[in-house]
Each structure stands twice: as C-alpha cells, then as structure tokens.
Amino acid sequence: MIDAVDLFCGAGGLTAGLRKANIHVRAGYDNDANCEHAYTVNNHAxxxxxxxxxxxVEEVKNWYQKGSIKLLAGCAPCQPFSTYNQGKDASLDRKWPLLYAFQRLIKGVKPELVTMENVPDVTKHEVYHDFVASLKAQKYHVWEGRVACADYGLPQKRQRHVLLASKFGPISLMPKTHNIHVTVEQVLKKYAKLHAGEHHSSDPLHRAAKLSPTNMARIMLSTQGGTWRDWPESLRANCHKKESGKTYASVYGRMKWSEPSPTMTTLCYGFGNGRFGHPEQNRAISLREAATLQSFPDDYEFLPAEKINFKAVGRMIGNAVPVILGEVIGHSLNIHMQEYR
Known part of the structure; x- marks a missing residue:
C-alpha cells in the first residue's frame, strides 16, 4: 500500500488523481486557506x-501508516520558473525557495517514492538541478521529462515537467494513452448555454464573467481560432496597435471545438486573458468548463455556493495539477511497485 502526503496541494488536483489510482493520500499542505473546502470535501483527506x-519532518512522518510505502508528492508554485522569469536564478528569489523546502523534507522523511510536477522551464533554474542532485546523492533512481498532457487524454495543450524518484530501482512514466487527442467539443458540448454574466441554476460553478459592451462587440466578431486582427481597427486595443503588442495574437480569442484547449491559467475565465472565449457562445468559458478542461469531475466543489468568486476559484483551477495527470503519475508508481515487489 502506498501512503502519500501532498505538499503544495492546492485544491487537490494531484491528490484526486492519486486517489483514482488507489494511492492513499493522508494529508495535503498549502498556505492558501481558500483551498481547504475543495481539498477536504472532495478528497476526504x-x-x-x-x-x-x-x-x-516529524509531522510529515506521522501521517504515514506503519508498514506502508511512503510517497512524498508536491508541485511547488511555478511563478519563479515561468517564462516571465527566464534568465533569473530562482534560488535567489526570497519569496519562492520552496523546492529547497521540499528537498529538506525528503532528506528527513526518507520516503521510498517522490514525485514533483512543474512548468517545463523549471529545468532552466539552478534550484531544480540542486533538487535532482540531492535526490541522486540519496540514492534515488530519477526519471524526469516533459509531458504533453493531451497524450494522456487531457483536453488541453498543457505541457508539464514531471519527476519520479524511487529507492527501489529505475522508474518511468507510463506510455501515452491517446494518439488521438480529446477535443474541447467532446467535453464542453454537454453544458447548458449561458449568456455573459449568468450562472446556471443547478450548478453554481457554471457561471460566465460579464463582458463590457466593447468586449461583447469584439467577441461577436471573433471566430474559432481567430485573432483580434479579424476585428475592425476601431475595436482593437491600444496595446495591439503598438509595434510591441502586434505579436500577442492569442488574447481575445475563441477556442476551437476541434482541438484541445489552450493551457488553463488562473485567469482562464476572462475573454481578454487568452484564448478563453467559448467556441460558439458570446462569452468566456465558465468556471465549470475551465475545471472540466483540467479534468476535474462535474461534482467537484471549489467553494461553498454562496462564496464562489471568479478570482479565488480561477486561481485554484489554473494552479491545479490536472486530475488526469495525477492519475497517470499514480498508475506509473503502481506499475513500478508491481515490478519491484
């Protein structure tokens, strides 16, 4: 039996995926109190x-059942490793020395298994290489690689860096499961139609943000996969009229039914924040639709109905490990343990 503790657990995407793979997640740690409802109600941890x-170290050790295989999992916040911080040494960022905290806990807890997930650019930073070197110095076998989540059934073009480590022997991520990718249409077509600013009576999370008159005019002229370049000059944002803004064509865009969605971010509910326009309806995708594109089940709660707000829930959804990816990691660990039992 594999017992897990999930560091930087957020709303529970990784935990939910590990649980689907029959890994017993005992507890999750996160400094965002807003995540408690989502984590506990859905995952019973x-x-x-x-x-x-x-x-x-001692408090983490106390979560594991006697005789279990210990898994320490975590996805440190990716802000210092994103493309916005390329060229900077994340180890010098006083706000985000979190991989070193993860490293410290691994050394003390000595789990048999470790997993970490982050943005692909994490590998460009010294703190990540220190983390891997520490694992290898402790005699862990390490697998690391860039994962196209669509190859495992996520209806999203999300790319992530995944690391697996084991004390037992060589380990790797399971082979991809989908040669044909799941599309936006396959997962979102079922949802009831909404107008901008509305929410559905039976699902408080199926709500769409309001649109200003200008943005309503813009989305009405937008086509699937198109750009703001399709609009008349009078509707274009001032920033896009400047030379520096002409290359940012993916904002104010509609998704395409026939493809996986773009990567969900913490602002995925906003039409102007990326290609988050609904393929047909004149609105941005709803919070529920964004959660579905992250492979959360339809009954996943993020906040009590009366407390739902776009900013808090959007942050939880965008920051989450996709549930499918968590499940793939869990199955990979189970396959590994079957090999070495």
Whole structure:
C-alpha cells in the first residue's frame, strides 16, 4: 500500500488523481486557506493550512501508516520558473525557495517514492538541478521529462515537467494513452448555454464573467481560432496597435471545438486573458468548463455556493495539477511497485 502526503496541494488536483489510482493520500499542505473546502470535501483527506517552509519532518512522518510505502508528492508554485522569469536564478528569489523546502523534507522523511510536477522551464533554474542532485546523492533512481498532457487524454495543450524518484530501482512514466487527442467539443458540448454574466441554476460553478459592451462587440466578431486582427481597427486595443503588442495574437480569442484547449491559467475565465472565449457562445468559458478542461469531475466543489468568486476559484483551477495527470503519475508508481515487489 502506498501512503502519500501532498505538499503544495492546492485544491487537490494531484491528490484526486492519486486517489483514482488507489494511492492513499493522508494529508495535503498549502498556505492558501481558500483551498481547504475543495481539498477536504472532495478528497476526504486532512488539509493543513501551513507554509511548507515551516513544516517539520516529524509531522510529515506521522501521517504515514506503519508498514506502508511512503510517497512524498508536491508541485511547488511555478511563478519563479515561468517564462516571465527566464534568465533569473530562482534560488535567489526570497519569496519562492520552496523546492529547497521540499528537498529538506525528503532528506528527513526518507520516503521510498517522490514525485514533483512543474512548468517545463523549471529545468532552466539552478534550484531544480540542486533538487535532482540531492535526490541522486540519496540514492534515488530519477526519471524526469516533459509531458504533453493531451497524450494522456487531457483536453488541453498543457505541457508539464514531471519527476519520479524511487529507492527501489529505475522508474518511468507510463506510455501515452491517446494518439488521438480529446477535443474541447467532446467535453464542453454537454453544458447548458449561458449568456455573459449568468450562472446556471443547478450548478453554481457554471457561471460566465460579464463582458463590457466593447468586449461583447469584439467577441461577436471573433471566430474559432481567430485573432483580434479579424476585428475592425476601431475595436482593437491600444496595446495591439503598438509595434510591441502586434505579436500577442492569442488574447481575445475563441477556442476551437476541434482541438484541445489552450493551457488553463488562473485567469482562464476572462475573454481578454487568452484564448478563453467559448467556441460558439458570446462569452468566456465558465468556471465549470475551465475545471472540466483540467479534468476535474462535474461534482467537484471549489467553494461553498454562496462564496464562489471568479478570482479565488480561477486561481485554484489554473494552479491545479490536472486530475488526469495525477492519475497517470499514480498508475506509473503502481506499475513500478508491481515490478519491484
């Protein structure tokens, strides 16, 4: 039996996926108190609202059942490793030394298994290479690689870096499961129609953000996969009229029914924040639709109905490990343990 503790657990995407693979996740740690409802209600695991830098080795050890295989999992916040910070040394960023905190806990807890997920650009930073070197110095076998989540059935063009480590022997991620990718149409066509600013009576998360008159005029002239270049000059944003803004064609765009969606971000509910326009309806995708594109099930709760707001829920959805990817990681660990039992 594999027991897990999920560091930087957020709303529980990784935990939910690991649980689908029959891994027993005992607890999750995160410093965002808004995530507690989503994590505990959906995953029936303990949530500890605490900065991982303050977590002790002993408290993590206490979560594991006697005789279990220990898995320590985590997805440190990716802000310091994103393309916005290319060229900077994340180890010098005083706000985000979180991989070093993860590294410290691995050294103390000594789990048999470790997994980490992050943006692909994490590999460009010294802190990541220090993390891998520490694992290898502790005699872990390490697999690491860039994963196209669409290859495993996620209806999204999300690329992530995944690391697996084991004390037992060589380990790897399971082979891809989908040669033909799941499309936006296959997962979103079922949802009831909405107008901008409305929410559905039976699902408080199926709600779409309001649009200004200008943005309503823009989306009405937008086509699937098109850009703001299709609009008349009078509707174009001032920033796009400048030389520096002419290359940013993916904002104010509609998704295409026939393809996976773009990567969900923390602002995925906003028409002007990326290609987050609904393929047909004159609105941005709803929070529920964004969660579905992250492979959360339809009954996944993020906040109590009366407390739902776009900013908080959007942050949880965009920051989450896709549930499908968590499940793939879990199955990969199970396959590995079957080989070495």
């Amino acid at each position: 303990s949530f500890i609202n605490k900065d991982v830098q303050e977590v002790t």
